[in-house]
Amino acid sequence: MLLTGADIFAEVLVEQGVDTLFGYPGGAVLNLYDSLYHYRDKIHHVMTAHEQGAAHAADGYARATGKTGVVLATSGPGATNLVTGIATAYMDSIPMVAITGNVGTSLIGRDSFQEVYITGITMPITKHNFVVRKVDELADILRDAFRIAQTGRKGPVLVDIPKDVTSAKAEFVPKKPQIPEMHTYIEQKDLEQAAEMINAAERPVIYFGGGVSASQAGEELLELARKAEIPAAYTIMAAGVLGYGDPLNMGLLGMHGNRTTNWAVNEADLVLAIGTRFSDRVALNPDQFAKRAKILQIDIDPSEINKNVEVDHSLVGDVKQVLQQLLPLVKPAKHPDWMALVQSWQAQDYHPKNSSTRITPHQLIGKICELAGPDAVYVTDVGQHQMWAAQYIRHIRPRSFLTSGGLGTMGFGYGAAIGAKLAVGDRPVIHLTGDGSFHMNLNEACTAVSYELPIITVIFNNTVLGMVRQWQTAFYEKRYSSTDPHRKTNYVKLAEGFGAKGYHCESVAEFAQAFEQALKSKGPVWIECVIDKDEKVLPMIPAGGTIEDMIMD
Structure with a gap:
């Protein structure tokens, strides 16, 4: 059948089993979005607040399911806003297909409006990338992208599609997905x-x-x-x-x-x-x-x-x-x-002390695990809270702890939690973040509100960039250069401004009450937890050190 490139794009997504797509529209991808309108009964498009949030959402969806996450962005700044999300997926070997629009083929190389060489930019952080030059190549290139993302060591693939390719027509022949089974032969x-x-x-x-x-x-x-x-x-x-x-x-x-x-x-x-x-x-x-x-x-x-x-x-x-x-x-x-x-x-492992007067990270995480139950999916940002979560969450099943391990991306968490929640349905999704990481992409709260996603965000608020400050304490003689941002954010009011629910807690008992209410919520909830700025992630082996250099207190 004779189809436009935009309809071929949608047909291949359906063919590849894609039912959820994250993205943000723009001029170079208008034809693709027009086609998605006609395929809206088959493909659920989730519009995020920012393309980086969309990339992290596709990543979180992939981590939670093992499927290939898909993200769509327009040319120029839309494409470059995906870069951190693509690099995050690449460092952790997460299967993702990133699709970008571009200016028409006759305008490429002329510094046209919103033109960037996105395949050149992303070449070091993708398994492979493509520029589609002819509409009759589009279907097979998209199929190759999904195959490459899932074959061997998994990872992200980018497909750049000029606008005139999406409006041109070609004969489309449906094919079954061909993700070849890997057959490992060892001598x-x-x-x-x-x-x-x-x-x-x-x-x-x-x-x-x-x-x-x-x-x-x-x-x-x-x-x-x-x-x-x-x-x-x-x-x-x-x-x-x-x-x-x-x-x-x-x-x-x-x-x-x-x-x-x-x-x-x-x-x-x-x-x-x-x-x-x-x-x-x-x-x-x-x-x-x-x-x-x-x-x-x-x-x-x-x-x-x-x-x-x-x-x-x-x-x-x-x-x-x-x-x-x-x-x-x-x-x-x-x-x-x-x-x-x-x-x-x-028997000699490090065991932090409990407190009855303040929130300690290990007690907070213990209470979360107790109340959230065994089916919870935990998503973190990057910093001290990430390490506390890795140490103290009672992990019991795969694909339930989603974090940026290789790239260490602050701001990863909210987008990834959105993708995870759309993937896992009724299972609780708990987003653990620090005040530093959270400020980077908290704008994705509007996405969680718009789609009525009951994601519970627990903010470890120590008012400083905790992990960097910990290193300054240990290795820089307490010269705290630019690790106290002096922010005055009122998380309860800000959450309410987005249309979410917010709580402020200064004790584990207050947190337990707030968390129990959050578990009943039909939309996103933020719970700010006041943490002492001198809390440390321990034990710790300094970079380049050995077991003999381990810091225990």
Whole structure:
């Protein structure tokens, strides 16, 4: 059938299973929006307050579901406003298709109104990007974009569509989505060598990351851990893969990980790194990381092997499929002495003190977990509150802790919470943020109000840029340069101005009452919690340090 480029765009979205799209209209994409009007019974378009919010919403939708998030923006500033959101998705390997409009093909390169070279700008932060030059190429390019986003190591893809391509016509032939199944083949000798390393280990540790979530390999990971009795530590991107309270779950690893996980890696004779990349927030000093251990790495991306830390052996492929092939070769084992040592370290872990007179972060998060229930999805911004959340939330299921791990994007949270809420339906979505991060994109409150999304935002308000101030305290002799913005924001009045509900709390008891009311709300709620500006995220290993440099108080 003969269709315009705009209708081909909509048809391919439907064909690819897209039912939710985040975006903001503008001149270069008017034809696309006109087509979306006619397809509104099949594609739910969510208009955000800002294109960055739309990108984060598409990202949050993808993180919560595993599907490809889709965002649409116009040319020029609309396109450039997506850049931070695309980079956030790229650093955390989140599948996303970003579609931008552009000036007509005859105007490209003439510094036309709202023209930018968006494919050049985003080339370093996408898996691939395309400029569509002819309407008869549009359908297959869009299909390729969805395939690339989900194939191998997942990530964002950008498609730039000039305006005249959206109005031109071409023959459209429907096709079924073609996301090829990945078939990981590992040489038998490599599998046997990996299994021998595991079977011979006396002090093994599993260190796993977001790749386990991406490949939905949680069951296989747990089976391996239990079969060979291997205690496990996770990165911030893998929270929830192993349930809170599982005896083999040691907790968060790295700069703000607990004493047990960091000591276990330091004393291990084998570190089995699964779906993780040895980032500088985990392997803070690469030359000293797991220096007593042999390292076996399993990852889908061959470029991650030996990139940050030299490993002794590696298996490259989809984590789920690699573990399925490896498990039959791993012998059942027990490591009683090693487990006893781990448990002795756990008894010495850092435990913050409770307070009956003020709000402490760990008590606040404990109360949230108690009241929100096991189905809650937590979305954070970036800073101290993010680390407290990673440390203290009782994670029990995958895809329920959404945070910007690699890029560390302040302002990520509200947009991502909107995307997550639209993805998970009736499950509670709790947005945890600091006053610094929240000010960056709090304008997305109008989106949550417009779409009647009952997102509960908990603001850890210490009136300063807490994480930067913590570093200034520890490493800059308390020279607090530009970390106290002296803001006078009244969050209750501001929430009401947006059409949301706001609360101000100075005790955990006040918070509990407010949170219980928020859980009954049919729209967004903000709960401001007053936190002491000298609260610290502990423990902490300084950048470039080792376990010997850990700060406990």
